[in-house]
Amino acid sequence: MITPALAQGTSAAPSTDMIIQFVPFVLIFVIMWFLIIRPQQRRAREHADMIKAVRRGDTVVTTGGIVGRVTRVTDDPEIEVEIAEGVRVKLVRGMISEVRSRGEPVKG
Secondary structure: OOOHHHHHOOOOOHHHHHHHHHHHHHHHHHHHHHHHHHHHHHHHHHHHHHHHOOOOOOEEEEOOOOEEEEEEEOOOOEEEEEEEOOEEEEEEHHHEEEEEEOOOOOOO
């Protein structure tokens, strides 16, 4: 007592239907990868390289908007920045948002 419409509804190749349903999701992920994820990873890598290259005498801008000159750089995650004459603060390297001008080379 199966109706002809129900009998015709079964497909011979259900796997191709599933693949066709997943194609739009894969395309959306690929588009998001090239438009969002890759550029963000590139910016993060450039920022990490910039932070590693900070040296004494560089003028830096913090994420809080404070502009100062680097007075001491160590291997620690902190550097010393002079924000006004005689006013020196310790700053975590990750809080540097921009290096505006390069200072003198490291004396070896």
